[in-house]
Amino acid sequence: MSSQPNPTPKPMVLYFQAHQPWRLRPFHFFEIGTQGDGFDNAQNEAIVRRITRQCYLPANKIVLDLIKKFPQLKITFSISGTLLDQLKQYCPDGLASFKALAETGAVEFLAETDFHSLASLLPGTEFEEQVLDHVARLQEYLGVRPLVFRNTELIYNNDMAKKVHALGFNGMFLDGIDAVLQGRSPNHLYEHPEEKGMKLFPRNYFLSDDIAFRYHEFGKKLTVGKFMARLKSIPQEDQLITLGLDYETFGEHHKAESGILNFLHDLLVCFAKDKHHKLVTPSEAIQQIQDTPALHVPDTISWADAERDLSAWLGNDMQQDAFETMAHLEGRIKTLNDPNLTDRWRRLMTSDHFYYMSTKRNSDGNVHAYFSPYASPYEAFMNYMNVLQDFLHTVKEKEKEMATLPEKGALKAEAERREMHTPIWAMKLENSYEK
Template identity: 40%
Template sequence: MKAICLYFQVHQPLRLRRYRFFEIGNDHYYYDDYTNESITQKIAKECYLPANAILLNLIQSLKGKFKLSFSITGLALDQFEHYAPEVIESFQMLAATGYVEFLAETYSHSLASLNNKDEFAAQVQTHSQRIEKLFGQKPKIFRNTELIYSDHIGEMIAKLGYEGILAGGARQLVESNKPNYLYSNFINPNLRVMVKNKRLSDAITSRFSDKNGLTAEKFTKLLNKGNQNGNIVNIFLDYEIFNENQTKNTSMLNFFTELPKVILSNTEFEFATFSEIVKNQEPIGAINMPQPVSWNKKEDNLSAWQGNDLQKEASRKLYILRNSVLRVDNDHINMDWKFLQSSDHFYYMSNNFFTDGDIHNCCSPYNSPYDAFINYMNILSDFKNRLTELNMHKAEAIPGYEYQKV
């Protein structure tokens, strides 16, 4: 029997307010609360709640034959808790069925895996603890921010005790038609690696814009036609696929209402969670990815988040501050540190932002990448000044923070 692993990523960016240069040192609050609350509540009503209701009904009606996985960022959970607690309750109902797996993440939806291994480990641990507390599951499988994966990142995850990790649709696997197998990490063979089937995942996200649309029957034909090789099909999707607009929202909900039943009736596939795959199947070999890959729509690299000098400078300045944050250990500082690491801030600085097609970031709050950079750096300057003041009694400056022109 072949397995299909359906996985949804749930994330809500925490949007920063417009923070001017003259506010540095005078105002230490950085967030656009009105926008964050209104968007979270709107998407909860139009996307998360109706989609969760449909999935719960499918799980109950198909009596164990339909399974899926979620990865919910800590930033999304924070905003649900404040603005839409009913969303957390609806995910708890899904968890209670026993047929939904919740994955580990970086708490802040951050790029820590690329910048600081200690921060990365700390965030993963914090996120797993939050998932276990909310949903009664200790995550066994890890999903990195933006599905970023490399041999080294996999090795770090193996050392943290996880059994498996998800990876973006690496070009070499897509071109050789080999994403449909279970692999092991190249450095640590104990870690299992599951790769996105880019063709079938993208078929769902893109076909609704085609004039002929996509039905459950059409997708099932694609599934049967393109997957004679391998024994796993990993469908990785952003959960906000249900929220593109009202017309598409309705059709996408209808599509997923029918899809599991059509697949089970017309294919040799069964639905499985990632933990079940890791437990029941053996890898065909090690996958070698020395350079990081992601689920970037245009490329499988990191260009959307670390592709220009603005992004690299902002990231460098941010992670220089980590040791000072740990020394201070202040609740307000820790909160801001957590929120400022979100990959969304760096994505808004990308030159290819408007053509990347990422669903949950389809509308930048900034006029340009440079505008995003300036706003972020103004906030980071104030944050750094607060750290300096709190560390003053130790007479410690923050090394490496001199300005570098970009």
């Protein structure tokens, strides 16, 4: 009796999102107009040092050691520019550990918005500029050139994917939510309905959240055996499994004493030895999988909260007011063309600031409260607006200074440059390809 041949291993993409924002310091109403530094540098340093010690260094060592032992392991990372900058400034050993992963050739890094921002919701070219700045940062810090994109918090719709494709990327991640898939499986590689060659990776949120949110639930811990059993229950005809979760899950959200780092080690060993599944990078998946049906996503989705929409950041009047006030500064900031002011404005665009202002309740509210350094969403809103109003005073002072320059000075020159036919992001893209 002849034995049945083993099925072809099902490809899996496993990506980790690593991000830390530039948090704001307590900024009182009476400080508005002092043009002070609104960022809590001491807290930012303390937090990134703690997370590097508890998560990035030990988790990166596990991944690096196992890649050396099992070269077939392939891992994917999305690291925000704000975290890369903080690692460079406060934890160079943490940055070096990510570079060591990049040098293995077994790790693919994704592009995103440089400031983990809501820039994709703005008109104009801010989104493209931030994406290309992030590409440059990855090249500078890690020596890699990303080919696949993951937007902030998996914010996605058809039009955003068009912009991403125009920047030269051939793939993009989104959350595999039921409202979008409409009965189809998330375990496939899809394609944009109009942009041929733009592949779409829906995240299997149920399996991903098993680790991120349900590792320790109801007094019980998820075991590698249970997770692998759930993985193997996926129908054989499903072609690609995409898992995605915060990297801080390993050692920060779940502490080392919970066993989470051992879980990561044992899970990767199982993946390396599993005959039914194999880890691949997103670029490898795009090359290997030919059957990619179209996926139409006209409405904006994300991976946040039960709604999986924009309500995590723009769900109440406070969030909308803060976002619109920040967004209305764009034209003035771009005209001034001051790198320091642009950097500060973009730090204020980071999605976390608006996430802290959420007034949701129940399980979603608990998650928002866990991440927030504020006692309440109202305190988060007031503090943000105080910092923003003080920043506006700095902008006004800079505008007065620029107004005293000769007629052909920097202010007018920058305005003329912004009216050129070729947008800034297109020039950056052209320079990037030349390199």
